[in-house]
Amino acid sequence: MSLHFDLLARSYDRLIPPPAPERLANLLGLPTSGWLLDMGGGTGRVAATLRPMVGRLVISDLSVPMLTQAVAKGIACAVQAEAEGLPFPDGHFERILVVDALHHFADQRRAIGELLRVLHPGGRLVIEEPDIGQIPVKAMALAEKLALMGSRFYAPDQIAAMAARDGFTVAVEHDRRFSAWVIVDRRP
Numbered sequence: 001m002s003l004h005f006d007l008l009a010r011s012y013d014r015l016i017p018p019p020a021p022e023r024l025a026n027l028l029g030l031p032t033s034g035w036l037l038d039m040g041g042g043t044g045r046v047a048a049t050l051r052p053m054v055g056r057l058v059i060s061d062l063s064v065p066m067l068t069q070a071v072a073k074g075i076a077c078a079v080q081a082e083a084e085g086l087p088f089p090d091g092h093f094e095r096i097l098v099v100d101a102l103h104h105f106a107d108q109r110r111a112i113g114e115l116l117r118v119l120h121p122g123g124r125l126v127i128e129e130p131d132i133g134q135i136p137v138k139a140m141a142l143a144e145k146l147a148l149m150g151s152r153f154y155a156p157d158q159i160a161a162m163a164a165r166d167g168f169t170v171a172v173e174h175d176r177r178f179s180a181w182v183i184v185d186r187r188p
Helices: 002-008 021-028 047-053 064-073 108-117 135-146 156-163
Strands: 032-039 054-061 077-078 095-100 119-130 168-174 181-185
Touching: 021 047, 021 095, 021 119, 032 047, 032 108, 032 156, 047 054, 054 064, 064 077, 077 156, 108 119, 119 135, 119 156, 156 168, 156 181
Parallel strands: 032 054, 032 095, 054 077, 095 119
Antiparallel strands: 119 181, 168 181
């Protein structure tokens, strides 16, 4: 999986524009003086737009070439890690963001469990994913399958169900065109 992104690292920011930072900031409840983790954050294309609104920023990804691009921007600490085994202490991050990456994680259920583990009490996790119920996303999923990317797409309600557990509240928002957002709040 990482090989595809290793190859795309140098041109990724030109190929894939970041989502609207205002919407993400609103969904994340920014600004915050605390830590933000951008999991699967690659080149930092999304994190760069949010950097002025957080105290500290960590971008984590499997692809070293993608993280190299993020480091070159000088916006964050970069950590190579699998989402299914994060090297951070429990409750470390006030905000966690996963943009267009969950379907690339090897084990989404385990990854979400790890993200919730490192979420600070009173913190928020926002997962933005292509909505597999939409026709353009189905076409994209087929293209990723043909490219042997190993992607696995879940419907927003399925992702929400993976995050549902005691001490957390989960909500889903849709744009009814391409994306959906799963918002998870950890009770204080």
